[in-house]
Amino acid sequence: MRPDTPKYKTSDEVDFVIVGSGAAGGIMAKELSTNGFRVVVLEQGPYLTEADFVHDEIKVINEDLLTNKPKLQPTSFRKTPNEKAKPQRALVYGRCVGGTSVHFTANFWRFHEIDFVERGKIGPVPGADLRDWPITYADLEPYYTKVEWEIGVSGLAGASPFDPPRSKPYPMPPLPVKGSGVIFERAARKLGWHPFPAPMAILSQPRAGRSACVNCGFCLAFGCEVGAKSSSLAAAIPVAEKTGRCEIRPNSYVHRIETDSNGRAIGAVYFDEKRNTHLQKAKAVIVCANGAETPRLLLLSANKQFPNGLANSSGIVGKYLMLNSGGVATGVFDHPLNDYKGFAVSRIIHDFYELDHEKLGFYGGGGMDARFDITPVAFALGSLPPGTPSWGKGFKDTLANNFTRTMELFGHGTSLPVETNSFSLDPDLKDAWGLPALCLTYKDHPDDIKLSNWLSQRALELLDAAGAKQKWAPTIGEQQFAVHLLGTCRMGNDPKPSVINSDHRTHDVKNLFLCDGSSLVTSGRGQPTMTIEALSFRAADRITSLAKRGEIT
Amino acid sequence: MNENLSRRNFLSRGSAALSAAWISAHWPAVVAAAEHAHQAAKSSAPPKFQFFSSEQAAEIDAIAACIIPSGETPGAHEAGVVYFIDRALTTFAVDDQKTYRDGLPALQIRARELFSAVEKFSTATPEQQDKILHSFDNHTAGGRGLYRAGNASSFFETVRVHTIIGFLVDPDSGRGGNRDGVGWKLIGRDREHMFQPPFGYYDKDYAGWQPNPPDAEKTKA
Numbered sequence: 131m132r133p134d135t136p137k138y139k140t141s142d143e144v145d146f147v148i149v150g151s152g153a154a155g156g157i158m159a160k161e162l163s164t165n166g167f168r169v170v171v172l173e174q175g176p177y178l179t180e181a182d183f184v185h186d187e188i189k190v191i192n193e194d195l196l197t198n199k200p201k202l203q204p205t206s207f208r209k210t211p212n213e214k215a216k217p218q219r220a221l222v223y224g225r226c227v228g229g230t231s232v233h234f235t236a237n238f239w240r241f242h243e244i245d246f247v248e249r250g251k252i253g254p255v256p257g258a259d260l261r262d263w264p265i266t267y268a269d270l271e272p273y274y275t276k277v278e279w280e281i282g283v284s285g286l287a288g289a290s291p292f293d294p295p296r297s298k299p300y301p302m303p304p305l306p307v308k309g310s311g312v313i314f315e316r317a318a319r320k321l322g323w324h325p326f327p328a329p330m331a332i333l334s335q336p337r338a339g340r341s342a343c344v345n346c347g348f349c350l351a352f353g354c355e356v357g358a359k360s361s362s363l364a365a366a367i368p369v370a371e372k373t374g375r376c377e378i379r380p381n382s383y384v385h386r387i388e389t390d391s392n393g394r395a396i397g398a399v400y401f402d403e404k405r406n407t408h409l410q411k412a413k414a415v416i417v418c419a420n421g422a423e424t425p426r427l428l429l430l431s432a433n434k435q436f437p438n439g440l441a442n443s444s445g446i447v448g449k450y451l452m453l454n455s456g457g458v459a460t461g462v463f464d465h466p467l468n469d470y471k472g473f474a475v476s477r478i479i480h481d482f483y484e485l486d487h488e489k490l491g492f493y494g495g496g497g498m499d500a501r502f503d504i505t506p507v508a509f510a511l512g513s514l515p516p517g518t519p520s521w522g523k524g525f526k527d528t529l530a531n532n533f534t535r536t537m538e539l540f541g542h543g544t545s546l547p548v549e550t551n552s553f554s555l556d557p558d559l560k561d562a563w564g565l566p567a568l569c570l571t572y573k574d575h576p577d578d579i580k581l582s583n584w585l586s587q588r589a590l591e592l593l594d595a596a597g598a599k600q601k602w603a604p605t606i607g608e609q610q611f612a613v614h615l616l617g618t619c620r621m622g623n624d625p626k627p628s629v630i631n632s633d634h635r636t637h638d639v640k641n642l643f644l645c646d647g648s649s650l651v652t653s654g655r656g657q658p659t660m661t662i663e664a665l666s667f668r669a670a671d672r673i674t675s676l677a678k679r680g681e682i683t
Numbered sequence: 684m685n686e687n688l689s690r691r692n693f694l695s696r697g698s699a700a701l702s703a704a705w706i707s708a709h710w711p712a713v714v715a716a717a718e719h720a721h722q723a724a725k726s727s728a729p730p731k732f733q734f735f736s737s738e739q740a741a742e743i744d745a746i747a748a749c750i751i752p753s754g755e756t757p758g759a760h761e762a763g764v765v766y767f768i769d770r771a772l773t774t775f776a777v778d779d780q781k782t783y784r785d786g787l788p789a790l791q792i793r794a795r796e797l798f799s800a801v802e803k804f805s806t807a808t809p810e811q812q813d814k815i816l817h818s819f820d821n822h823t824a825g826g827r828g829l830y831r832a833g834n835a836s837s838f839f840e841t842v843r844v845h846t847i848i849g850f851l852v853d854p855d856s857g858r859g860g861n862r863d864g865v866g867w868k869l870i871g872r873d874r875e876h877m878f879q880p881p882f883g884y885y886d887k888d889y890a891g892w893q894p895n896p897p898d899a900e901k902t903k904a
Contacts, residue, residue, distance in 0.1 A: 289895070312885045312886045468871070507847060526752060533870035
């Protein structure tokens with residue numbers, strides 16, 4: 131049962147209004163309300179609960195139960211800024227209380243020390259504006275630990291020789307190994323690599339009134355019906371609501387940050403479910419709306435005083451978008467793995483986290499995981515070997531044989547920050563509320579493509595060592611669809627090439643803070659959510675100190 | 684009540700992984716959700732078609748049976764895919780009604796063009812049916828299907844995607860497809876929604892985690 135939570139009036143100036151209730155927003159709400167502040171969280175999606183988290187692929191995937199709605203929220207895509215963007219489904223993100231953390235895979239690696247200081251180490255990379263963070267791994271370490279203990283991460287400390295230093299072990303042992311994990315571990319060791327149990331934001335043991343994972347097999351893209359997946363919905367928002375100071379207000383679509391004549395934010399303007407407009411007043415505004423919607427909201431908030439959009443004196447709001455690179459290979463084995471049972475990933479490697487860019491001729495690095503994250507319909511539509519008939523007896527026979535015998539290897543790698551890669555406002559396309567739609571402009575840096583192909587080759591090598599009966603890797607094309615939404619309002623000490631400072635405060639508006647994937651300066655090696663959450667814990671600490679010292683308003 | 688969803692089974696299968704606190708806190712919601720799905724599933728074979736005429740339904744049933752044929756194991760026909768599609772066209776796939784309305788007559792025309800004696804697709808021989816469908820097949824499948832399902836534009840591709848969904852959708856979702864779970868049985872997916880390791884052949888003799896050799900050099904590619 132949800133506790134009774136306050137219902138603030140929109141005219142009641144609360145301490146903080148938080149836009150978005152996902153990985154960052156949920157933790158921000160938990161921390162700030164726990165620290166004694168009065169908080170309203172405005173979430174554009176509905177407040178779903180575990181009873182809503184069914185295994186119906188139509189409802190969840192085709193009808194976008196948990197995610198943005200292409201019909202109401204159309205998007206467009208182009209490769210470069212000189213082109214006219216075409217309407218096209220361009221991104222997916224969580225659109226419900228808990229945001230993307232409700233349906234994510236839950237791979238929860240920490241970033242390594244190198245991710246924060248790589249530019250200083252390797253120098254500039256042509257065609258990109260790679261920069262170092264204004265904070266280091268050591269600054270973030272205590273907050274990674276907070277994520278692991280307060281949100282719930284299963285894993286085994288010390289299992290990877292590549293792991294960065296940590297102050298505490300994981301709070302729970304790793305999840306059980308899957309068939310894909312055993313195959314991966316044996317083959318990786320044969321090749322001299324160092325496999326280790328994947329850190330996952332899924333409970334391996336009951337904790338804080340939540341169930342351990344029951345291995346239902348509907349994990350990526352689905353909400354967890356037993357609360358084992360450590361989403362903000364399961365792990366952070368209940369704590370926030372329990373304080374009695376936090377109101378989660380769902381179905382509230384924020385489309386403008388209002389400012390006064392002094393250039394201070396006074397609150398967030400939103401549409402309610404009936405499309406009535408309200409202004410929720412607050413002493414400060416914190417936008418945690420994700421790496422696409424956060425810059426969009428700033429751009430939508432343009433006014434006379436801020437003609438290029440709020441907090442956009444740098445002109446880079448929405449730019450330097452990084453989607454992470456990848457690489458993928460699929461293998462079919464003699465015997466059933468039944469890898470559809472359970473969560474997605476049980477073993478990973480970080481042997482390729484830092485590659486020798488001079489030797490290889492491209493910048494980058496990555497990790498790799500063994501997984502099976504595909505539900506039956508999606509498998510039949512997209513995961514059979516190349517050349518398999520798409521219908522008829524040959525299709526049926528392959529489908530019948532392969533579903534239990536297939537596993538995948540996923541590379542997760544760096545993306546370089548390129549100025550022209552961005553989310554912006556489409557000049558023509560409008561959403562169902564009449565507001566400018568998101569336009570994705572993206573062309574992978576050539577090094578990102580090279581890295582993805584290199585990781586695919588390593589994946590094939592591993593499948594070979596594992597004795598896969600059949601294996602294949604698709605050609606890596608340029609990305610046109612965004613899942614990881616990173617870097618679009620990046621952090622920095624210098625206000626010219628960045629939007630927020632290391633306290634997550636915008637350089638231009640004193641009481642406006644941003645915290646989510648948009649804050650990242652580099653892309654890490656995929657798996658950004660752990661870092662987004664650690665940043666949110668840290669930002670909440672910083673904001674609390676500023677507020678207590680009276681330095682916000 | 685569906686065996687899978689009874690409380691007894693739920694507890695016996697899952698108790699090792701579930702906290703008592705969780706069960707008492709969440710059980711009513713789980714029961715409600717399961718009951719809802721079960722009730723919907725029970726009424727999932729409508730005696731009457733909502734969208735198709737019985738003639739049209741016979742045509743769709745025949746196409747679906749080519750896409751996932753019956754044989755030693757059940758196919759689309761046995762899974763009740765045509766009922767699933769009929770219901771889909773008045774629910775989640777309303778936008779595809781026109782594709783079906785236009786597609787069925789076009790199919791008939793194509794069938795007659797290829798085989799003048801054939802009156803209807805459903806009365807053609809299996810070989811003729813295959814040839815007719817291959818004349819439409821533009822091989823649009825491919826790629827990881829997660830966010831692509833249902834984006835088909837041509838009639839045949841639309842029926843293909845709907846047939847596959849109708850064959851493999853969660854049989855307890857109340858959609859009227861995957862009748863008796865025959866689709867999941869074919870691919871080897873157990874109908875339960877709760878499992879304990881070991882899951883399959885490769886993890887059953889796993890000896891437990893062994894640390895990486897302490898003297899291992901960190902390789903750098």
